[in-house]
Amino acid sequence: MKPVSWLIATFGLVVTTASATIGAQSSLSGNPILPGWYADPEAHVFAGEYWIYPTYSAPYDQQTFMDAFSSKDLITWQQHPRVLSVRDVSWARRALWAPSIVEKDGWYYLFFGANDIQNDQQLGGIGVARSRRPDGPFIDYLGKPLIDKFHNGAQPIDQMVFKDRDGTFYIVYGGWRHCNIAKLNAEFTGFVPFPDGSTFKEITPAGYVEGAFMLLKDNKYYFMWSEGGWTGPNYAVAYAIGSSPFGPFERVGKILQQDSSVATGAGHHSVVQSPASGKWYIVYHRRPLGETDRNHRAVSIDELHFDERGFILPVKITTSGVPADPLDTTAKNGAEFCASAGCTRGRSSWLSTNRPHG
Ligand code: FUB
Numbered sequence: 001m002k003p004v005s006w007l008i009a010t011f012g013l014v015v016t017t018a019s020a021t022i023g024a025q026s027s028l029s030g031n032p033i034l035p036g037w038y039a040d041p042e043a044h045v046f047a048g049e050y051w052i053y054p055t056y057s058a059p060y061d062q063q064t065f066m067d068a069f070s071s072k073d074l075i076t077w078q079q080h081p082r083v084l085s086v087r088d089v090s091w092a093r094r095a096l097w098a099p100s101i102v103e104k105d106g107w108y109y110l111f112f113g114a115n116d117i118q119n120d121q122q123l124g125g126i127g128v129a130r131s132r133r134p135d136g137p138f139i140d141y142l143g144k145p146l147i148d149k150f151h152n153g154a155q156p157i158d159q160m161v162f163k164d165r166d167g168t169f170y171i172v173y174g175g176w177r178h179c180n181i182a183k184l185n186a187e188f189t190g191f192v193p194f195p196d197g198s199t200f201k202e203i204t205p206a207g208y209v210e211g212a213f214m215l216l217k218d219n220k221y222y223f224m225w226s227e228g229g230w231t232g233p234n235y236a237v238a239y240a241i242g243s244s245p246f247g248p249f250e251r252v253g254k255i256l257q258q259d260s261s262v263a264t265g266a267g268h269h270s271v272v273q274s275p276a277s278g279k280w281y282i283v284y285h286r287r288p289l290g291e292t293d294r295n296h297r298a299v300s301i302d303e304l305h306f307d308e309r310g311f312i313l314p315v316k317i318t319t320s321g322v323p324a325d326p327l328d329t330t331a332k333n334g335a336e337f338c339a340s341a342g343c344t345r346g347r348s349s350w351l352s353t354n355r356p357h358g
Helices: 004-011 334-341
Strands: 014-015 021-022 039-047 048-058 065-069 076-085 097-104 107-114 125-131 160-163 169-173 180-184 212-217 220-227 236-242 248-255 262-275 280-288 298-304
Touching: 014 220, 039 097, 039 298, 048 097, 076 107, 097 160, 160 212, 169 212, 212 262, 220 262, 248 262, 248 280, 262 298
Parallel strands: 039 262, 236 262
Antiparallel strands: 014 021, 021 076, 039 048, 048 065, 065 076, 097 107, 107 125, 160 169, 169 180, 212 220, 220 236, 236 248, 262 280, 280 298
């Protein structure tokens, strides 16, 4: 880790306390928004706060934990160290990657990749841990991986758990240029086979590499993914639109990529909608200009816009980030807000009460 002065110069941040409350100096978030090297961020709204769950970006053997970050306004972020650790997952050793979180029945379920398995003989894959609180600690739920084999050529990594409009939870995942979807059972202990008897359906669109993400908005299923190699400058995000979670998904085009005046390697993202402003945000990682170390990835945020036909406009990546978008924690909780405002929730998740945490 670099000295604090370097952090301030590089990230434009003020570290105000040793317990890691991080605040920008203006009413803009600035980019990157998190201090240090993190990647694969998944953003949510839980319990009246924004949350980001990223991969700790370091050599695989050092990726033995995950931190989380919370904010009331997208400007000031509080670090929650080690919400998940390999100490609490007997089968996980290293390469804890790409967390995806859902709230269900008073539990937060954190799905993660571990061990970067290269074949079916190795131990690892996609696991699930759970906690009563968004800041953990998340404890292994199954005592074994949820997906521990390659299916349809997909490496079991980079999962995203998606709640459909009928309440069904699907896991969309895969590395090595293949993407599968499977229907989770009610307990999240396994899967419900599809009517044709299969469990893992391949939905790989043209160009897909990894980093699957799905969003339901205005009755359209937006499927997004990362393209290119994550270690290089050309990493990017593209998308397709389908009428069901199973597609078919035809690639529309790139929405996120490097900008030679801002940063390189912009990819592996998530999308969250503010319940306060209704604005959509894309949260992603990128490599600061001049950095070539593959693990030097930093989490950033920019606004995401849809056109009147529902297509996603290419994102302009910025160093300024986004303006404050405060959540009124004394107001209605998220579910009530959406019921009255008719907002589309996307990846945001709501508690039935504004349960305090932290
Ligand atoms: O952070 C580890 C890996 O890098 C992720 O699983 C990929 O999506 C890439 O971002």
